[in-house]
Amino acid sequence: MIPSKFDYAKATSVDDAVRLLAQGGEDAKVLAGGQSLLPLLRLRLAAPTLLVDVGSVPEMTGIRYDGDAIVIGASTTHSDVLNNALVKQYAALVAKATATVADRQVRHRGTFGGSLAHADPAGDLPAVATASDAVFTIAGPNGRRQVPASQFFVDYLTTALGPDEVLVSVRLPKRAGWGAHYEKFNRTAQAWAMVGVAAAVRRENGHIAEAAVGLTNMGSVPIRARGVESALVGGAASAEAIGAAAAHASEGTNPTSDVSASAEYRAHMAGVLTRRALVAAAGLG
């Protein structure tokens, strides 16, 4: 099907995008790669009156150093992210998870910021951002603000972004020397994650010095598996210790039951996948 009618405006800068959104009012929406938005429009599950295209805003595209972090422009495509040397070196979790997003065609168009702003609980990147302690730079009529991942994801398909705001970029603290793995579980290669686990660990002298674990699709928002992390940190970097820690994976989660899996199975899988992700991230598997 074809989308309902809308107007289209191509933003040339972040300020321009904010201005266009303000003009468009409540029914304006940001368009980046369009890989989540356009299917929704085609099914007429959404009918905005104005699309503000931020796909080629220079400030929103590309990846750069910024002191102790790297900054990914929100309109950077998945394929540019996963092939980027900085990302591979300092945000390996992002690189690995991004490689599992959808398929090659979608990764050629879809954007890092778009996936995060869409905030589908079955999307891979929200849990990754959560586990990566990402900080979101948001621009709006009142200027810019920084929102940590822990506050960015509010509910199912809902973020801290206001209707008049644009996600400009995402700041990821450098994690040099960390091991990382994203364990995605889906029924078919095309399917959204039934459950996913984003895991990153830093080993030191045979112990786990730091750990970060994010869960995909275990609630209406991505979940940071703090119980797993605290069980890991300071413990041995061994399969046994990881196995014991992973048993905490489903604590505090609230997975849904739907056509692809029950909540009970998701809870079970969260533990299994957490263990597997951590074993891989720790270089043990």
Next chain:
Amino acid sequence: MASVSVTVDGVRYDDDVEARTLLVHYLRENLGKVGTVVGCDTSNCGACTVLLNGRSVKSCSVLAVQADGQEVTTVEGLARDGVLHPVQQAFHDRHALQCGFCTPGMIMAAVSFLSDEPNPTGEQIREGIEGNLCRCTGYQNIVRAISDAAAAMRSGDTAQPAATEVAV
């Protein structure tokens, strides 16, 4: 209406279109490039795959206006001077198509994939075309064809001039 200037299979077009016009509909209905087809409405099937600036995209999930100023290659623009692209030739040689509806998208996805992975394993090929659904072939001959095409492209063979049975 919004204006769009786009080069498709080497020819430049300037048009005014409704902003909501999908690239695939622009190709099919405005330009008559009906070789590219629509198989679904959720970006799953990949039948509509074309190259946008050399990279595979699903043209049902790109607005025509988003392609403004860019270059599109469709399955109709692959063969050169009557010579099939090695991927097209391999699809024919390996019987990698039956009804042929997924074929344009499958071929374009493979062309883009092979430009990134010139020497893929079978498993990489399978992942490389995970965004394209085929209901006829079980994919086996498609995987073989892409593997053959990769080998032909690595060895620098241009495909043989189209045989009489496959006139371009």
Next chain:
Amino acid sequence: MTVTDERPAEVGAPRRRKEDARLITGRTNWTDNIVLPGMHYMAVLRSPVAHARISHIDVSAARSRSGVVDAFTGADIADFQGSLPCAWPVTPDMVHPNRPPLAVDEVRHVGEPVAVVIARSRNAAVDALEAIDVDYEDLPVVLDMEAALAEGADLVHSDKGTNKSYTWIFESGAAGTGGSTDEAFAQAEVVVKRRYKQQRLIPSFMEPRSVVVDPTGDVITVWSSTQIPHITRFLMSLLTGTPEHKVRIIAPDVGGGFGGKIGVTAEEMLSFFAARRLGKPVKYTETRSDSLVSAHHGRDQIQDIEIAAKRDGTVLGLRVNLLANMGAYLGLVAPGVPLLGAFMYNAIYKFPAYRFECSGVFTNTTITDAYRGAGRPEATYAIERLMDELAVELGLDPMEVRRRNWIRHEEFPFTTVAGLTYDSGNYEAATDKAMALFGYDALRAEQASRRASGDQVQLGLGISTYTEMCGLAPSRILGALSYGAGGWEHAAVRMLPTGKVEVVTGSSAHGQGHETAWSQIVADQLGVAFEDIEVLHGDTRTSVKGLDTYGSRSLAVGGIALYQACQKVIENAKPVAAHMLECDVNDVEFSNGSFRVRGTPGEGKTLGDCALAVFAAHNLPDGIEPNLDAEAVYDPTNFSFPHGTHLCAVEIDTETGVTKIRKYVAVDDVGRVVNPLIVEGQIHGGVVQGIAQALFEEAVYDGSGNLLTGSFVDYTLPSAADLVELVTDRTESPAPGHPLGVKGVGEAGAIASTPAVVNAIVDALRPRGVNDVEMPCTPERVWRAANLSGGAQ
């Protein structure tokens, strides 16, 4: 023209396909590509609810939208819209409700059309749907088949007083084809009874259906993405009151069908009505979302199956009791789909007694109808699953139980307990070949060691020794089963003056490669070059007669018609050649494309020479008609019975329930092979569709009758990344009844593979007390079976 050298046989050669040239370059002719002067576009408003009374509907606002030229409801066309056809009244008292193309006062499934808009552009038509005002008064929703048959159940069709469409029974004792089933069970030393569920599937052809109706010419021309242009012409003529010679149907390039494009659809009829009202061409192309909810679904049966045997493994009898979900109405051949399976439950085995009972049930769901295999995959699944269960019960190897019961190759032709005569086959040869390719013994040894070590990954081996009936069908048998048409096929061969050949076939390919295979047959028969043959099909003006493509019939029926037409051409040419060779017609022999005087080597006259001679007709003997062309209609006297042995090894991660196919071997015997490339491709595709039923696909409704799997996001077709390389091989038992020896291959893979996969899964988990996993065997279902209970979940 000179006589050419002996050419190698075309039949049997892996010819690359003629069809490919246009398909790989995008020069295709899909229905949706067609644009005609003055063409308008139709959009269809569909019911969002499963069962409701339409208390109010108003299209006036839609009609006044910009670009819109017409909009109408079921009430507007109630006088003449009639009912979409069901051509298979399987019993005289079958309950057969009307199925209007547009619902008039009641909707009975989500997706049922309730109104249409016609506009000058597609966008305007689709936009105007939002302006249609409909009020629905909810009615009780019927979804579960057993509940639907219970006393006092809510009704899908309240005026019918029942949700049961029909009950059809076969009993071998009564039919005289075998013993009494009750007596057989009374003598049983072992009885194994199971219930299997054939989940609902969606055929999911890749090309969404599309139709263009042009009423502006002397005849009404309909382009449609259909498998059945000829049947559609006949039925559309009857349904619209248009004289048949004033209706032309064209199936241009058609992007797959798998049974899903058998049917005269609501959208075809509505486009026809709209074009006739407007006097302009009208196009309708469905979206995938439309397609998944409105094109017919397949399978959806509950099978209660019971086998009686002796302790030594000899089977004494079989009972099958089936519920078949028809959906809200009856599809074109839907009631007969379970009957096609009824003759196959006894499979390759010499069962002495057999009883089959089936009831068709209405529910508030999309209609079901033929989907690749149509009845036979269901039958094969149930019996092949049950043979494994019997083997376990008896402590025998599952292949051994099969061997003890199957028809031995020297026993063909063999008349089965279902009354069919299997033409030829060699189950031993196919099985031996498959077992060797598979490495059965080594895999069993690995399975034992994984079991002994308690490996997290368990191995399972699954067998499917199947047969099927192809070549639908002998017209007399179809008549005996109350089917509304015959089963013959037509072919014509036209010799052009330059020696080129036009072949016309009544079968209508949509991916099967008829243009190539038919050329191979004709090249051999007439001795003309493969390249010099053009195959015409899918247009009722060029291909006047035909019964189209389904049921693995095109080659096994249409191919024989083509062979016969070729023989007639040769006979027609003989007197012409004799005249040119200046000999008696009885002294002329034809081989390798040339007529020669018997026993005389050297120069002869080709068919092309004869074609040119009759074109000029300057010098023909008296009484010789200047014509070589010929046509033939072949009505088979029997079905054909391909068979094969499929073996599947799966690895199951018991921690996650993920099933990975480790090895899949298919050895199929489809009779003589015209083109091994095409046959292998058909097997690949069929096997994968069967694997998809076992592992991936299911159409799921919620409690309100909403299709939860209404897009490819949720109806999970496997991609290449979800599948593995198959090992395929074949044996060849030519069909004895006709000169080509071919049997048909379109459905074989899909019939064989599903039980092979599920048998392997159950085999892997058997030590954990598992004796079934419901399809599709999702990771969760397998995990539950492996960990949470003994047996089925």
